[in-house]
Amino acid sequence: EAQLVQSGAEVKKPGESLRISCKGSGYSFTNYWISWVRQMPGKGLEWMGTIDPSDYYIKYNPSFQGHVTISVDKSISSAYLQWSSLKASDTAMYYCARHHLSSSPFDYWGQGTLLTVSS
Amino acid sequence: DIQMTQSPSSLAASLGDRVTITCRASQSINNYLNWYQQKPGKAPKLLIFSASSLQSGVPSRFSGSGSGTDFTLTISSLQPEDFTTYYCQQSYSTPHTFGQGTKLEI
Numbered sequence: 001e002a003q004l005v006q007s008g009a010e011v012k013k014p015g016e017s018l019r020i021s022c023k024g025s026g027y028s029f030t031n032y033w034i035s036w037v038r039q040m041p042g043k044g045l046e047w048m049g050t051i052d053p054s055d056y057y058i059k060y061n062p063s064f065q066g067h068v069t070i071s072v073d074k075s076i077s078s079a080y081l082q083w084s085s086l087k088a089s090d091t092a093m094y095y096c097a098r099h100h101l102s103s104s105p106f107d108y109w110g111q112g113t114l115l116t117v118s119s
Numbered sequence: 120d121i122q123m124t125q126s127p128s129s130l131a132a133s134l135g136d137r138v139t140i141t142c143r144a145s146q147s148i149n150n151y152l153n154w155y156q157q158k159p160g161k162a163p164k165l166l167i168f169s170a171s172s173l174q175s176g177v178p179s180r181f182s183g184s185g186s187g188t189d190f191t192l193t194i195s196s197l198q199p200e201d202f203t204t205y206y207c208q209q210s211y212s213t214p215h216t217f218g219q220g221t222k223l224e225i
Contacts (some may be wrong), residue, residue, distance in 0.1 A: 007121065035215070037163075044157075045206055045217040061214035062120075095162055103210045105153040105168035112162055 004096055004110035011116045012086050019082040020113045022096030028078035030054040032098040035072060035106060036072075036081045040092045048094075050102065051079060059102070061114040086117045121209050128185045130221060132197055140192045140221045142185075142207035151201075151211035152190045154183055165210035167192060167204075170208050197223075 022034060024049040040099040047058040053072045060070070069082040079096055094113045097106035122145035132138050142152065150170040155163035163172045167183035169188055182197040194201055202225050207218040 018190065027139070033184070044220045045157075045208075047213075047215040050215075059213050083196075097163075099210075102213070103151055105165050105174075105208075105210060106155075106163070107165050107168075107174070109162035109164070 006110040034079040148211035
C-alpha cells in the first residue's frame with residue numbers, strides 16, 4: 001500500500017533555514033505529483049504548491065511563492081519543502097499529499113510535520 | 120483564485136441524523152470538487168472525489184453531489200466517528216483552494 005512518511009517535528013528560531021521531507025513508498029514515485037499543505041494552529045487547510053517528480057515541474061500558490069522552495073529527489077523517492085529564513089508566522093503543521101494528475105484528488109497524505117518557530 | 124465557501128461553519132447534530140454540508144465555488148469548477156475528513160491531530164482523509172465518487176474504503180453513508188458551483192456532502196446516518204471536521208477542495212485550477220471547514224459536533 002502507498003505510504004508517505006514525513007520528517008519529524010522541528011523547533012527553529014526566526015531567521016533560520018529548514019528543509020522538511022516526505023518519502024514515498026509502495027507506489028511508483030514518479031507517477032504521482034506531491035503537494036504541500038499548511039495548517040496553522042486551529043485553522044484550515046492551505047495549498048502551498050505542487051511538484052511533478054517525473055519532470056520537476058513546480059507550481060506554487062502565489063501566497064507562498066518566494067518564501068518556500070519545493071523540490072524532489074527521485075533517486076530516493078523524496079519530496080522537500082524548504083525555507084531560507086523562517087518567521088514566527090511559519091509555525092504550523094505541514095502535510096505532503098500525493099495526486100495522480102495536477103487536477104486529481106489527494107488520495108494519500110503524510111502524517112504531518114509540526115514546525116514551531118520561536119525566539 | 121477560486122474561492123470556496125462552506126456552510127455551515129459548524130453544525131450540531133445527533134447520532135443517526137442525516138446532515139448536509141454545502142460548498143460553493145466562486146466560479147464554475149465542473150466536477151473538480153473533493154471532500155476530506157480531518158480528525159484532531161490527524162492528516163485529512165479523502166472521502167469523495169469528482170463531486171460524487173466515493174473513495175475506496177469509505178462507508179456508503181457518505182455521498183456527494185453537485186456540479187458547476189454548488190456542491191453538497193451528505194452523511195445519511197451519523198455515527199460517533201463522524202463528529203469531526205470536513206473540508207471541500209477544488210482541483211480545477213491552481214491554487215487548489217480549500218473551503219474553511221465545517222465542524223460537526225454532537
